[in-house]
Every structure is written in C-alpha cells, then in structure tokens.
Amino acid sequence: MFEYSLLRAVPRQERGEFMNVGVLLYCPEEKFLRCKTSVDENRLRALDPDVDMELLRDSLKLWCGTCDGSANSPARDTTLGQRFRWLTAPRSTLLQTSPTHTGLTEDAARELDRLWRTLVLVTPTPTA
Template identity: 75%
Template sequence: MSHVFEYALLRAVPRQERGEFLNVGVLLYCSPLDYLRCKTHVDEARLRALDPGIDLELLGDSLRLWCGACDGSTAAQVRETTLGQRFRWLTAPRSTLLQTSPTHTGRTEQPDEDLDRLWRTLVLPPA
C-alpha cells in the first residue's frame, strides 16, 4: 500500500544577497508511517566556488542539528513535538545559511528507498 509523502531540499545559501544556493540534503516526511528523516551531502568545492569564505563548520553543525530534529537524536526541545510539527518547523522560510525548497509530494511504499532516490537524484553531483 502506498502512502503520500512530502519532501523538501536542504539548500546551502552562502550569501543570501546573491540568491545562489547548492542542494546539500533532502528531508522526507510521511505521516501515515511516522517517518521523518534527512540525508545530506556537502560538496565543499562547489560551495567554495559560490563563496570562498563559506563557514563549512557552521553548515555541518546546522545539518547535524536538522537531521537530529528529524530522527529525534537532538537534545533540543523540538524533539518534544510531533513529526509533522518538526517538518513544518524545518521547512518554514528563513534567511540563514541553511534553507529549504518549497515542499513537494509523492507516493511511497518504502520511504527509505525514496529518500535515497531523491538524495541521489537531487543532491549528489552529477556523475
């Protein structure tokens, strides 16, 4: 049986004033399966092409916190909310180094497989 899921891309935006970004992860939320996970990949060379001074340590810390909010491994208060509330909080518009795309939907029977497919297709550099 397939279930509706929502996903959003995680974007590194080194300099908001330029409007340039690089996809560095994907969030996938499926309410009927109580599933919220993220998968990331940071291509340092591509990011440094956008901004040689990017703070990659800050980006890495932010990604760890966001993924921890998804799987509940963070100590932050956000883990006391429902998965749906977490997904909405994570995908809310913001003007920071880490932003999300608009949300999109799909259908899934295996959310881990769809998360991996989206990550390979939309986040990893072209082979």
C-alpha cells in the same frame, strides 16, 4: 503519501545562489521523518570561498538530529508533522529549504535515498 523539501546551502543570501546539500522527507503513514545530506565543499566554495563549512556541518547535524529526535532541539518534543513544518519554515540563514513537494511511495526510506541521489549528489558527466 510523503512530503519532501530540499536542504539548501545559501552562503550569501543577497546573491540568491544556493546548492542542494540534503533532502528532508516526511511520511505520516510510516511515522517517518529523516534527512540525508551530502556537501561538495569545492562546489560550495565556488559560490563563496569564505563559506563557514563548520557552521553548515553543525546545522545539518542539528537538522537531521531534529528529524529523528536525537538532537537537543526545541522541536524534539513535538509530533513528526510539527517538526517537518518547523524545519521547512522560511528562514534567512546559511541553511534553508526549498518549497515542499509531495508524492506517493510504499517505502519512505527508499524514496529518501532516490531523491538524495537524483537531487543532491552530483553525478560525473561522461567524457567523449
């Protein structure tokens, strides 16, 4: 069993618009908590031309580092489950999470990659 949440860039909270920029996946059986990110800067600037890309990149780096324990974060000394709950707590910042979803998998890393490819990356639409 695993839980995941999408990482969303929300450049202007008052508008309620967002773009998926990553996936956070927690699998207690595999002792796995990781995130995978990708930011399409042009798409995000369509929502807000003045979005602070440096702040977003720094935030994503901190969140991913909190997952694997490499970041100097207050959550670093907690369990993986506690970290996941801390990261997915509601907030009103540039980087937010979706509601948490659950699923079944035998390979958390493969599932993270699948979710990232299908829910974050934009695939080009074939032209006729």
